Amino acid sequence: MDELLAEIAARLNVTGAQLAMIVDGRPVEAVAGVANTELGTPVTPDTLFQIGSTTKLHTAALVLGLADAGLVDLDRPVLDHLPELRLPGSEAVTPRHLLSMTSGLDNGPYADTGRGDDCVARYAELLREIPPVFAPGTGFGYSNASTVVSGLLVERITGLTWDDALQKRLAGPAGLAHTVSLPEELPYHRLAAGHDPGGKVVRPWVFSRGLGPSGSTLCSTAADLARFGQVMLEHGTAAGGARVLSREAVETMRTPHVEVEARWFAEQWCAGPYRKVWDGVAVYGHGGTNLGGSSTLVWIPERNATVAVTVNTPSRGYPFADAVLTAVCAEVLGLTVPVRSEPDPGLPVDAALYTGVYETCDTRYEVRERPGGIAVTARSGGESLTSDLLPLGDHRFWPADDRLGGMHRWDVAFVLGEDGRAVRFLNGAFAARRRGDLNG
Known part of the structure; x- marks a missing residue:
């Protein structure tokens, strides 16, 4: 060994x-x-x-x-x-x-x-x-x-x-x-x-x-x-x-x-x-x-x-x-x-389900529509990182930029509420509550 x-x-x-x-x-x-x-x-x-x-x-x-x-x-x-x-x-x-x-x-x-x-x-x-x-x-x-x-x-x-x-x-x-x-x-x-x-x-x-x-x-x-x-x-x-x-x-x-x-x-x-x-x-x-x-x-x-x-x-x-x-x-x-499951670029992504602002006590996530899908910008401590999110299905995505997870390499996910739109964003393990719309 x-x-x-x-x-x-x-x-x-x-x-x-x-x-x-x-x-x-x-x-x-x-x-x-x-x-x-x-x-x-x-x-x-x-x-x-x-x-x-x-x-x-x-x-x-x-x-x-x-x-x-x-x-x-x-x-x-x-x-x-x-x-x-x-x-x-x-x-x-x-x-x-x-x-x-x-x-x-x-x-x-x-x-x-x-x-x-x-x-x-x-x-x-x-x-x-x-x-x-x-x-x-x-x-x-x-x-x-x-x-x-x-x-x-x-x-x-x-x-x-x-x-x-x-x-x-x-x-x-x-x-x-x-x-x-x-x-x-x-x-x-x-x-x-x-x-x-x-x-x-x-x-x-x-x-x-x-x-x-x-x-x-x-x-x-x-x-x-x-x-x-x-x-x-x-x-x-x-x-x-x-x-x-x-x-x-x-x-x-x-x-x-x-x-x-x-x-x-x-x-x-x-x-x-x-x-x-x-x-x-x-x-x-x-x-x-x-x-x-x-x-x-x-x-x-x-x-x-x-x-x-x-x-x-x-x-x-x-x-x-x-x-x-x-x-x-x-x-x-x-x-x-x-x-690891590989993303499927052919999976359809309804960006309207996910776009918005999500927050923890020290990080703000802004999820936006991009051509053919969505991307997230994470802002924390004066620094920011933007990554495309590649679809895995079941409201799960793989970050194109692995740095989104810090020292982790993991998928991200959204939890939908009663109205069918996301109420939480999970950066791997860590959950962020929905704060509002991007222009709210």
């Missing part, structure tokens, strides 16, 4: 990477490249990488562990525990909505609220003036803000910070010795720095503790991620036999709650992970990327397997994970990973 990993890393300009698999209880690990080009330190199996939004699985497991203990009801309003959380439209939001990305909360700003123990609560305060994208339980919209609120719920119920709850209620019992969220713990571990595709170290080290529950801070190894995946695979027990989650909690994590309109990112969403179907087999997981690293974790119950990948070239993280998973699933698990 080392040669496979090294070949894919070289082909995709990845500086350093890890692969870990556990199949039928047997672990396999591989590493490639260097952790820091300035120091020349090699990647080892215990080198920590920033894992980004894969962290959301850890936060989901914490919430489900509280449900196991009878400390939270997944279907009671979050305001029962967080009465001060008066977000627009939040009265009906439940923990299940938060975990399944059906809360309707905007993705939220990428903001740093400091290093104190109350930084998660301070981040939640930033959400008070942001309108919801849709009513709770009526759609899908991937949301960092939802997961931060889940983290705040963990803090309120346990009386611990999210970081301490992570260690005491999850990482410790599951035997995840190389899973660390606080910067003061990092000097005691080997650490991979983020790199650009040219192999240059990325500065600064971005660390927003307020966004920690959603993926800003957590560092881990591919091996620890694969062990964590075993908890969801082995009916809630860790590799050493410790009970971490109940069978009911694991089943909740495997139960689809909503269909995802932009299908390349995910087909359905459960209470924590996405669900896809590869070669007729259900696959669960999550990926994540921030400026320092990228990771992907999947678990496949029908194959009794977990697979995890980490890299320190975040802009190449998802293509790298796709290539590794495609190779590993074919060689080891006998699964064929689906290939």
